[in-house]
Amino acid sequence: MKISSRKLDKATILDVSGNIDMSNSPEVRKALLHEIREKGVTRVVLNLTGVAYIDSSGVASLVEGLKASRESGLRFVLFGLNDSPREVLKISRLLKLFEVYDDETQAMAS
DSSP: OEEEEEEETTEEEEEEESOBOTTTHHHHHHHHHHHHTSTTOOEEEEEEEEOOOBOHHHHHHHHHHHHHHHHHTOEEEEEOOOHHHHHHHHHTTOGGGSEEESSHHHHHHO
16 A cells, blocks of 8 residues: 655645555554644545555544544545445445545545
8 A cells, every 4th residue: 555645735635545454544544644633734635546445444544534634623535436445435324424526626626
């Protein structure tokens, strides 16, 4: 799995590629929480176009990021959900909690 970040205006975009599972979800959690606590950022955007699979520990990391962003008054946005990760969030009834967009343009325009 690989995580890279880039800044765009007052937003941070985290590009994630690879599966998010028990072995690497702590990395995702750490990166998310670091960016959410960063000063001057108003939105954290998670690019999941390169993620084909996410397990329950990965979902827990996303939920923790969402909770931290709400506590900090930031927006936490997901885009590029492939079928499998989207289905996991849908089955767990979490899909409606997140702001989810199809692509980066929509996520940044929201």
